[in-house]
Amino acid sequence: MEKKYDVTALGELLIDFAVNGESEQGNQLFEACPGGAPCNVLAMLNKLGRKTAFIGKVGDDQFGKLLKDTITNTGIEAKGLVMDKDIHTTLAFVHTFPDGDREFSFYRKPGADMMLKEEEVDYDLIRQSKVFHFGTLSMTDEPVKTATKRALSVAKEAGCMITFDPNLRPPLWKTLDEAKEQMEYGFENCDVLKISDNEIQFVSGEEDYDKGIKYLQEKYQIPLIFLTMGKEGSRAYYKNLRVEQPGFTVKAIETTGAGDTFCGCSINGVLKYGLDNLDEEKLKEILTYANAGAALITMKKRCNPLDAGTAKYQGTDRGMKKNYGSTQNAGCMGSKDK
Secondary structure (H helix, E strand, O other): OOOOEEEEOOOOOOOOOEEEEEEOOOOOOEEEEEHHHHHEEEEEEEEHHOOEEEEEEOOOOOOOOHHHHHHHHHHEEEOOOEEOOOOOOEEEEEEEHHHHHOOEEEEOOOOOHHHHOOHHHHHHHHHHHEEEEEOHHOOOOHHHHHHHHHHHHHHHOOOOEEEEEEOOHHEEEEHHHHHHHHHHHHHOOHHHHHHEEEHHHHOOOOOOHHHHHHHHHHHHHOOOOEEEEEEHHHEEEOOEEEEEOOOOOOOOOOOHHHHHHHHHHHHHHHHHHOOOOOOOOHHHHHHHHHHHHHHHHHOOOOOOOOOOHHHHHHOHHHHHHHHOOOOHOOOOOOOOOO
């Protein structure tokens, strides 16, 4: 089947409520912002000129309609998005700390994203894609867990490159053991892994990142692993190579979407060069570019890739050069990527 899309992702699409000032009465005002890691990744890829598609489920309510309009206006193919007439769109409340880091409270018992059924998945979108991307949040509950694993099977049969970002969110799991089990399922099936510093420590039990990555490489033979380390920068592990690009200090206002931006930029780099043709120079370029995109995201409030407000940056060389002079001087995660 013809590969019409560069990347198709399956997963959660939700509303992030973030504090945005106070009312005249002194009450906190919350802004409804489109969110969800897979679509943030796709939005970044779209800004980089890639053709993308999304598979997931939202409620047939005002928030679900907002999300459908948002991804459509972003340029993401939305025909794989299902509207649920019975279950409402998943909501998350975001608390941002002074250093820009944040924590989440989810309203998802149930939420529409976890109700995607196996028979509702548009498998042709997957077959028509070069890359299939997923995370663990579509494996916390049934029926979406079964739908995700069936979609992954179809992707492998179709010869798609499989990219995986665990995106660990402990509050959404019944137990952390179950979270670890599904992370391991992703490791077993992916070609490219993007993982954060806290996630590698969680899954491997190793404080030293290199030892944690070695554990994954030896157990799962993952061809390419990207590790994000907050303000310290990022690393790529490929065959016998270990490539690191240091972070640059920026004034981080908020880190929402930084990891997803890094993920989108890194997938774009792999699409550019191919998984079998990487070397140290190419990996340094990919890391620098991904770090730069993530850094830009942290410098603006509520500026994740899915928000229209990020359009001015575009994730492109021109946007990065405008802010840093050169993409070669742009790269960092403003604070912890979680």
